[in-house]
Amino acid sequence: MKLRDSNIEKLGQGTCYDALIIGGGINGAVSAAALSGKGVKVALIDQRDFAGFTSQQSSNLAWGGIKYLESHDYRLVRELCLGRNHLIENYPSRVKEIRFYSTIERGFRFPPLLLWLGTWVYWLFGNGFTKTPRWLSRQTINAEEPVIDTSRFHGGFEYSDAYLHDNDSRFVFQFVRSAMDRGCIAANYVESLGARREEGYWITRARDVLTGKTLEIRSTVLINASGPFVN
Ligand SMILES: Cc1cc2nc3c(=O)[nH]c(=O)nc-3n(C[C@H](O)[C@H](O)[C@H](O)COP(=O)(O)OP(=O)(O)OC[C@H]3O[C@@H](n4cnc5c(N)ncnc54)[C@H](O)[C@@H]3O)c2cc1C
Structure with missing residues (x-):
């Protein structure tokens, strides 16, 4: 005081x-x-x-805005990805890479192949700074995360973003x-x-x-x- x-x-x-x-x-x-x-x-x-x-009240994420690929805001996604990389690089003890595990529901508005391609575009927009995306077959999900009921899913994918280690x-x-x-x-x-x-x-x-x-x-x-x- x-x-x-x-x-x-x-x-x-x-x-x-x-x-x-x-x-x-x-x-x-x-x-x-x-x-x-x-x-x-x-x-x-x-x-x-x-x-x-x-x-x-933030999400505690430093994210590259993967969802904005859907609205074709490519420049924004590129800038956000570079900003995220900059934070990981400059605050390594506080901003860390995190993997997201996502499933693809049958009948989803985009075909699985397009979503899979999207994760690679996202990775490339971030200059390949993070780990590469990974395709998840239903068998892989069943083996790795048996708690997920895969009966409604085509499979899924895993990709990277960053989060704040403390808050x-x-x-x-x-x-x-x-x-x-x-x-x-x-x-x-x-x-x-x-x-x-x-x-x-x-x-x-x-x-x-x-x-x-x-x-x-x-x-x-x-x-x-x-x-x-x-x-
Ligand atoms: C760690 C972190 C991660 C984030 N990650 C993302 C992300 O991944 N993607 C994304 O889009 N956004 C992200 N954000 C941004 C977030 O969503 C908000 O946009 C941001 O926190 C807004 O900050 P601000 O400083 O503009 O406003 P605020 O945090 O609201 O700060 C404004 C301050 O002004 C003060 N104030 C108001 N009026 C007065 C007055 N008259 N006199 C004195 N003081 C006053 C208030 O008390 C308040 O503290 C992140 C933010 C943080 C902190």
């Missing part, structure tokens, strides 16, 4: 920050870490716990922590009440949610990373 109090005091002292970031979900936290890492003077506030909203909010908080290590002044339970322009600067009025005290934070740039609250 001492650090929070002293950070709130610093925020309200009239210092002009290069950037004030509103919202400490994944987008605000990553922005804070990236900017502080480049020597930018950053302030970060959140009206509740860091990563306390959408970013703690999403910890992952997000790690970025807040690393931003603070690089000089970012961060405080949670500080709500932005709105901002105005004054002589080329942003003046953001904020409220310490725990005490009700208000303060004004000065910055050159304002980054609204308030997710679903964005207005």
